[in-house]
């Protein structure tokens with residue numbers, strides 16, 4: 434069997450073919466399996482089941498274990514609403530940030546169980562990334578956006594303390610993910626350049642991201658960061674976090690690989706609500722604009738939409754595998 | 761014409777520089793100097809918010825700065841508002857909402873703030889709002905304008921449905937926006953206009969409210 438090309442790229446080797454990965458979360462995987470979202474998001478066995486079924490169907494070169502953005506905030510006491518056909522959202526923030534026990538609190542054990550099951554079910558060289566929230570986004574989701582964003586300007590030390598408290602809590606989660614054989618994938622949507630400028634990114638988002646990447650590295654694991662939206666205003670600062678893999682949307686990929694990271698992305702997610710021709714064209718365009726060298730995993734720029742047609746995810750992988758490739 | 765009193769520039773600059781104390785102080789100074797509070801609001805505070813919008817569009821300011829400028833605007837407003845002799849007619853009334861199925865409300869909140877700062881009365885229905893509730897609010901508030909927002913492609917259908925209902929049942933001008941919305945889509949679903957940012961939303965609101973008043 435050929436070695437997994439995404440694993441090879443992450444290990445700094447030349448892959449035998451272009452690695453490709455449609456990235457999806459529990460919402461998409463559960464919807465396509467006909468499993469109610471809430472069931473998949475509250476039960477580790479079902480979460481692993483729907484993710485692995487989608488993975489097997491699409492044939493991507495890596496798997497992301499992702500339920501939804503509210504997991505840690507909910508464990509801190511935020512009220513989270515589930516609905517039948519939409520990913521859950523925070524209805525009422527927790528109002529405080531407390532240190533979580535990842536083995537015990539909220540749905541963290543659900544995610545960890547799914548991570549362990551996925552790891553056991555897949556070839557050892559296929560990367561299993563496990564999503565957790567970046568400290569800045571977690572602080573926003575736990576305390577409420579208005580409160581944290583206003584503190585950022587009106588009382589910066591307090592805002593920094595809140596983010597550091599979130600980072601401390603996430604350190605234990607990083608370690609627990611690594612113990613399951615997962616690679617921590619730190620998702621920080623509120624640190625997107627669509628929301629934060631470089632000043633606040635540097636003061637509030639970067640220290641926590643760098644701290645969690647270091648926490649993973651201390652255990653011998655690589656670490657990944659996912660930020661969607663327009664990254665350009667803050668991209669050079671993102672590089673300073675030292676992540677091994679960056680999963681990005683609107684960004685300068687060549688700058689990211691030059692800074693030492695592998696990049697995952699390139700295919701905009703809205704093409705999955707169009708047709709097969711659009712998906713295939715987007716894959717070719719992504720390959721044409723790939724950064725030089727072998728530090729690229731052709732992936733969706735963010736998660737597949739909940740209702741994306743599975744046929745289109747298969748077409749993405751198929752098109753990527755047809756691309757000319759010289760190892 | 762007399763040169764504008766320097767305190768108006770202080771008001772505008774305090775909002776722009778996110779100086780809450782400065783803005784509240786300048787509001788008091790404007791009253792002491794006998795500047796009509798209406799003028800202090802429109803030529804001072806609102807002018808400051810307009811400049812904030814420019815910095816946001818130029819990516820000098822980001823979301824936190826705009827939200828804080830909004831808080832400063834309202835803090836200074838609280839000093840001025842009790843002295844406004846007669847509530848000036850609002851430039852118009854806008855009902856705004858994020859369409860059903862979507863919880864992304866950062867963009868809508870910024871549009872609301874900038875439209876309100878430009879002198880409109882804004883009735884904010886929040887996020888994940890069904891078309892029927894929007895219709896009800898437009899009728900109840902006799903709104904001139906509706907601002908609909910969505911950031912997700914799958915909810916574009918709900919936006920289209922909401923626009924259809926509003927256009928059939930009310931005479932309000934319907935503006936739509938959010939990252940996946942472009943001019944072609946807005947035209948296709950029968951909306952009256954769209955803009956890529958909050959400054960554009962203000963310009964459209966002025967244009968359509970002006971047309972309705974004529």
Ligand code: B12
Nearest residue numbers: 520662735863864865866867909912913937938939957958
């Ligand atoms: C921050 C963010 C979040 C935050 C939202 C917080 C909040 N309260 O809003 C959180 C983390 C909670 C979140 C959650 C999710 N998100 Co999100 N999120 C983003 C992100 C990174 C930035 C959006 C943003 O706030 N931009 C900043 C604001 C200021 O810009 P704006 O909204 O565009 O608004 C401006 C203009 O559009 C315009 N405008 C806006 N409204 C209007 C209205 C009118 C009338 C006018 C004229 C103008 C106008 O003016 C505004 C100001 O200038 C985007 C990435 C991106 N590419 O945009 C993804 C994104 C929007 N999210 C996405 C998704 C899929 C999700 C989730 C479903 C993920 C999941 N699987 O759980 C969940 C949704 C949960 C739910 N039930 O709703 C997708 C949507 C994909 C699509 N096209 O359908 C995006 C595009 C990321 C991606 N590429 O996949 N998200």
